[in-house]
Amino acid sequence: MEALDETRDTIPTNLRLLMVMEAVAAAGVPVTPTQVNQALGLPKPTIHRLFATLEEEGFLQRDVDGRSYAPGRRAREMAGGILSSLRLRTARLAILTRIAETIGETCNISLPERDSMIYLERVETAWPLRIQLPVGTRVPFYCTASGKMYLSSLPNRHLDRYLSAAPLEPRTPHSLTDPDRLRAALLQTRAEGFASDDEEFMEGMVAVAVPIRDLNGRLFATLSFHAPTQRFDIARAKTFLPDLHASAAELSRLSFE
Secondary structure: OHHHHHHHHHOOHHHHHHHHHHHHHHHOOOEOHHHHHHHHOOOHHHHHHHHHHHHHOOOEEEOOOOOOEEEOHHHHHHHHHHHOOHHHHHHHHHHHHHHHHHHOOEEEEEEEOOOOEEEEEEEOOOOOOOOOOOOOOEEOOOOOHHHHHHHHOOOHHHHHHHHHHOOOOOOOOOOOOOHHHHHHHHHHHHHHOOEEEEOOOOOOEEEEEEEEEOOOOOEEEEEEEEEEOOOOOHHHHHOOHHHHHHHHHHHHHHHHO
16 A cells, blocks of 8 residues: 555656556557556546546547547557657658668558558659558558558457457458458468468558567557569568568667667
8 A cells, every 4th residue: 555655646647647648558458447557556536537538538449348448549649640750750761761672662651540550651662553552541450461460469359359340341352351261360470470461452462561569579560561463472572571570670679769
């Protein structure tokens, strides 16, 4: 009790909302106010009031179980804005440009959103034949390389929840729309450390993605490239995995060290 009382006394009122957000972000999975309060030690009415305020203002959103919370739209937008700050963005684009030139195709950095991946950065190929998916584009989880990479990083219970609820509509004849087949593919992705899209999102396009990890080793974003099938197939795309992993490690160090 002494430790909790000391925590209550040492957290200024104007820092409590920030510390709640910090704790939710550090958890990496939806958490309850009680779980967060194990570290903060605030009075029970206070922690619930803070969560209610953050939810009302869009910084937190309630998970499907109705009890736990995850970062909301405004928190995700703020995180993207921080990552896009000028000096960081200049260095990040230099890494992205180098890997795009190495592969000779369009490379992207994507962030997971509530129900899709969103392109944060993009360096286009010099080829006149290219696939137009500009910065800000949102793409589904289940049929894209970046989205499948993200899904593979989820704890099993959250992955199962997604597979039981998500509308797995076919985007092409190659899309994996059976939950069991998709789950098997995602477990393979988890084991191999990369994801592929073999014309699953768009006919005539293949893609490969690798994780960009935070200081705790968790997927924070993805690095990927896509190319038309006239120039690439999945077998050739996989030959660039060492380059992608090396660039993803650089991006991680840039963002978190």
